Amino acid sequence: MSFSDLGLHADLLRAVTAQGYTEPTPIQRQAIPVVLEGRDMLASAQTGTGKTAGFTLPMLQRLNDGKRPAKRQVRALVLTPTRELAAQVGESVATYGQHLSLRSHIIFGGVGQQPQIDALKAGLDVLIATPGRLLDLHQQGHVDLSVVEILVLDEADRMLDMGFIHDIKRLLRLMPKKRQNLLFSATFSNEIQTLAKQLLDNPAMIEVATRNATAEKIEQAIYRVDREKKRELLAHLIQQNGWFQVLVFTRTKHGANRLAEQLSKQDIPSMAIHGNKSQGARTRALTAFKGGDLQVLVATDIAARGLDINELPHVVNFDLPNVAEDYVHRIGRTGRAGSNGEAVSLVCVDEDALLGNIERLIKQTLPKHIEPGFEPDPTIKPEPIENGRRNQRQPSAKRKPEGQSANTGGERKRRARR
Structure with missing residues (x-):
């Protein structure tokens, strides 16, 4: 099977070919047709399986084919848990959409706001963001999500682990109820299944790797x-x-x-x-x-x-x-x-x-x-492990994101560092 067999347009196929890709991966073969149909989707796949292209390519095609508002506004929102992942997704959107007249931008904390504000004012079709900075900019009046057509939650289980569930719920209230929702998660945990039931409408379910399995190679x-x-x-x-x-x-x-x-x-x-x-x-x-x-x-x-x-x-x-x-x-x-x-x-x-x-x-x-010269001493007794990322699951409102010291004030101030 080739990418052209999946129903992608010529401009997207040109971009894919330029990256040296000839055959879609299993997650792409299953996800691209579902997204093109406009269905909600819950997908689980190993990292490195090409899932980013699996939603980026059909998302760009739907936006390009759809009716555009008179004023350029955010029509697709991709939420990610970390800055690095946001940058990765943003790069994919820019690469695959290079032959389309769609604008995209990346928003996350840890950098100055002004370039992000300027990009929002100029008008965007696709916004890739971490939840904390996005809410900051919305509260300042710089973000309008009232016409979002496609919402992607990438690494959703990671976002739940990092305590973003309340931010996500606040952002959901800013978007139209009628929209396409795509939820990607490395695992189908109970928390993810609960979120999926609340968010998705009759979703297609895709699982290209055994749950919690490690890659064979x-x-x-x-x-x-x-x-x-x-x-x-x-x-x-x-x-x-x-x-x-x-x-x-x-x-x-x-x-x-x-x-x-x-x-x-x-x-x-x-x-x-x-x-x-x-x-x-x-x-x-x-x-x-x-x-x-x-x-x-x-x-x-x-x-x-x-x-x-x-x-x-x-x-x-x-x-x-x-x-x-x-x-x-x-x-x-x-x-x-x-x-x-x-x-x-x-x-x-x-x-x-x-x-x-x-x-x-x-x-x-x-x-x-056991490496010679590094044999463990059998008389050493185990000690408690302290300062772990989280010893037990805690209510997300109380869990401090990584990078947060105990004396940093305010939930909003903490999130701005994402």
Whole structure:
């Protein structure tokens, strides 16, 4: 099957061909016809399966074919949980819509508002945004969502995890009730199914990968090690195996900063990326990593689904995530679009319960290794894991987004940093 078989117009096919794509992925084959029909949709797919093009291409075609209001207004809204994902989707909209007379813009926190305000005043057809900054601009009178025809919630489960559910509900009240709704989620959790029932009208359901499964081409391994020897083991594995372009996940922002500094001192060029970093610093780190100037990028979970790196060969869990589903999202950064990938987890005695939760979720027993010279001490007792992203699910209104310190005042001020 080719993209032309899906009913896409010539201008969109030109853009797709220019990107070197010839055959649609499974999510694209199923999603594009559904979106073109104007139906609501609930879709689950592994990261790296091409889901962004799966909604971007038919969304652009529907907007291009539809009746346009006299004044150019936002007709399609794509909500994403992170700045990086917003930028990724915005790039796809610009790339695939380059031969169409549609305007798009990206809105997120962490950067100045004025260019975003100017773009809104000039008129937009497609708006890609994070919820917090979008609500800020609406409250200031700069955003009109009264004629939105298509709403896309991308990485919806991540938005719920990050406490955006109330923001989403407020934004829904600003849009017409009659519209097309597309909900994309890496997992079909109970929370997502509840949201889908509230939001979607007789949706088409698409699931191109087994729920909570890990990609088949990812080689997964566990290295048993004492907590105090993790950094030395990581440096050893990177240097001994000649790993380059390694994405490393830590549990905390402070841990990410410290690990990046320590690796750099061992002649392993490293930078950290997390919610407390400015947008400029995050962009510079990601650009250096993608360009091959940076060997290791150390990240917290805020980056787990917002990074788009082609053929990323190595993902390392320096700390196991507190929530088992996040393991799937983290290692989903590698083994994308048919490429092979390697996911290594450094596990100390404190994390045995977390490892058990992960193995039950993915229905696999992961291979365990002990690296010579790094044998764990059997007499060490487990200690409680503190400062995790979230130890238990809490009411979203009380959960502080990453990058939020305890003494920062006001929910609106916190969201503006997204």
